[in-house]
Amino acid sequence: MKAIVVTxxxxxxxxxxxxxxxxxxxxxxxxxVLKVGICGxxxxxxxxxxxxxxxxxxxxxxxxxxxxxxxxxxxGSSGFRKGDLVVPTVRRNCPEDCINCRRGMSDMCxxxxxxEHGIKGLHGxxxxxxxxxxxxxxxxxxxxxxxxxxxxxxxIVEKGITQAYLMQKSRMVWKPKSALVLGAGPVGLLATxxxxxxxxxxxxxxxxxxxxxxxxxxxxxxxxxxxxxxxPLDTLEARYDMVLEVTGNTSVALEAQNLTSLNGIVxxxxxxxxxxxxxxxxxxxxxxxxxxxxxxxxxNANKTYFLEGAKDLSRIKNEWPGFLExxxxxxxxxxxxxxxxxxxxxxxxxxxxxxxx
Ligand code: BGC
Numbered sequence: 001m002k003a004i005v006v007t008x009x010x011x012x013x014x015x016x017x018x019x020x021x022x023x024x025x026x027x028x029x030x031x032x033v034l035k036v037g038i039c040g041x042x043x044x045x046x047x048x049x050x051x052x053x054x055x056x057x058x059x060x061x062x063x064x065x066x067x068x069x070x071x072x073x074x075x076g077s078s079g080f081r082k083g084d085l086v087v088p089t090v091r092r093n094c095p096e097d098c099i100n101c102r103r104g105m106s107d108m109c110x111x112x113x114x115x116e117h118g119i120k121g122l123h124g125x126x127x128x129x130x131x132x133x134x135x136x137x138x139x140x141x142x143x144x145x146x147x148x149x150x151x152x153x154x155x156i157v158e159k160g161i162t163q164a165y166l167m168q169k170s171r172m173v174w175k176p177k178s179a180l181v182l183g184a185g186p187v188g189l190l191a192t193x194x195x196x197x198x199x200x201x202x203x204x205x206x207x208x209x210x211x212x213x214x215x216x217x218x219x220x221x222x223x224x225x226x227x228x229x230x231x232p233l234d235t236l237e238a239r240y241d242m243v244l245e246v247t248g249n250t251s252v253a254l255e256a257q258n259l260t261s262l263n264g265i266v267x268x269x270x271x272x273x274x275x276x277x278x279x280x281x282x283x284x285x286x287x288x289x290x291x292x293x294x295x296x297x298x299x300n301a302n303k304t305y306f307l308e309g310a311k312d313l314s315r316i317k318n319e320w321p322g323f324l325e326x327x328x329x330x331x332x333x334x335x336x337x338x339x340x341x342x343x344x345x346x347x348x349x350x351x352x353x354x355x356x357x
Contacts, residue, residue, distance in 0.1 A: 002334045002355070003127035005059040011048035016337055017059075021129040024074030028131045031088065033355045035149045036126045037065030038341060039186070040248065040271070041119060046341055052120045063126030064090045064118035065152040067140075071129060078134035085144070087151045087310075088125070089136045091116050091300050107159065107300040116300070126334075128355050138306045144313060147324045149352055150190065155301035155309045157191040157244070160267040161198070162305065163298055164242055168265055176241035177201060180259055182233075183247035184214040184225070186327055186350045187269060191244050193316045193323065196221040203240070205233065213326065213347050220320050233259065240264060250275040257284060257295060265294040328352050 001021050007013040024030040042062055045051035053060040070084040080086070093101035094113035101109050117132065118124020140148045168174040179195045181188050184206035192204045202223035208214050215225040226236070233252065239261035245253050248270030256266050288295060301309070317324055330351040332340035340353050 001128035003061050004063065004334060004337050004353070005061050005126075006046055006051065007058060008045065008051040008053050008060050009048055012046065013048075014046050014062075014337065014341060016334060019061075019127060022131045024072055024131045026075040027078070027134060028074040029070050029078060029080055029086075029134045029137060030072035030074065031066075031068035031086065031125070031130045031132065032071040033063075033066055033068050033125050033128060033130055034145075034357075035067045035355065036063040036124075036353050037149050037152065037186075038351045038353065039065060039153065042341060043343075044271070045119065050119070054121050054123060057123075060118070061123035061125075061127050061130075062118050063124035064116060065149065066125035066130075067145075067149040067151070068125065068130070073134070074131070076134070080134060080137065080139070085140045085142060085148065086137045087140060087148055087306060088117065088130075088132045089138070089155075089301070089303050089306055090119070090152065091302070092122060092133065092136065104304070105302050107302040107305075126353065136303060138303060138310060140310055141314065143317070144310070147313060147317060148310075150186065150324055150327060150350075151306060151309050151313055152301075153186050153350075154190045154194070154313055155305040156187055156269055156298075157194055158305040158309045158312065159301040160244060160269045160298045161191070161194060161242075162308070163296070164265045164267050164294075167294055167296070168263075172263060174241075174263075178203070178238070178240045178261075179242040179244065180205065180238075180240040180256075181223075182243065182245045182252050182256055183270070184208070184218055185246065187246045188244075189214065189217055189323075189327055189349070190316075191246060192218055192223045193221050193320065194312055195242075195244075196223055197312065197315055197319065200242070203238070208346075213329070214349065217323060217326055220323055242267070244269065246270055248272055254279045254284070257287060257293070260291065260293050263292045265296070268295070268297045269299075 003019040092115040098110040115121040181204040204218040218225040
């Protein structure tokens, strides 16, 4: 079977290999992979500064965003049947089975020794068949047999927003009205849609022109698009109850803190390159304290967010027909893996590799 692999730590080692199909053990499912989605994490792994092969393997099969069908149940009562449309979560428990991992919250692993399919110590789903633990798989309705590939990126947003609400509601009376989303890639667009579903007034910022596909998609949900090339962030007058930072840009991340209202919250969902501070650190902390603000980071998502996310995906599909379809701007066959993993280009948003249509 076809498998897309890299040698972690080695720049541009991306290749297509011919592998034996894996055999599911008791408690595991054999998955027929339909599609994998590509994100910045995959490109970082290909560039050689992220990613870890499984113990004893020199390579790592890529792919953590996937949409699959159950091909075989490896024994044990999994509750799944051959043919079920499913999405596996990404992270698996640490060997120590810390208290959070043990309770289904490996996204909040305490040891940092967790595994991640296609990223850290576990092969991913960019292959025709893959295996995974049946406890980490969610079933999707047939109506999501194509768009279910967007579930994994949506769970990142689902967790970032849910945790912000939990924190804010536990420390005061909180009735948020407005949100700012920094970035309009797949995660930013999905965040915009979810916040609109929650009834917030949303402004979404990116660098592309007002006529671009990203801008049009933002406005489709009733949110307002801001082109930061024309309206730089430091000229914005509004302050927002919640800010979601998904650009992964350090200067934007710092700016996010100034755009938060009193008692507001900033959720950081990007990965930031090391950069010299461009802002006075004292000012940042004073702003944090005097405004009762919360700045927090959030990574990965456990099964609860996948279950909630599946419902939100259907809601978005019904509320704004065509919105989710347009986020997928490129579909490639596994043989065209080089093109698939190259940058998305001017009007591009999300690339998907189709192992089976
Ligand atoms: C994935 C997360 C993962 C994170 C860090 C992201 O791209 O969506 O599941 O935890 O990378 O490895």
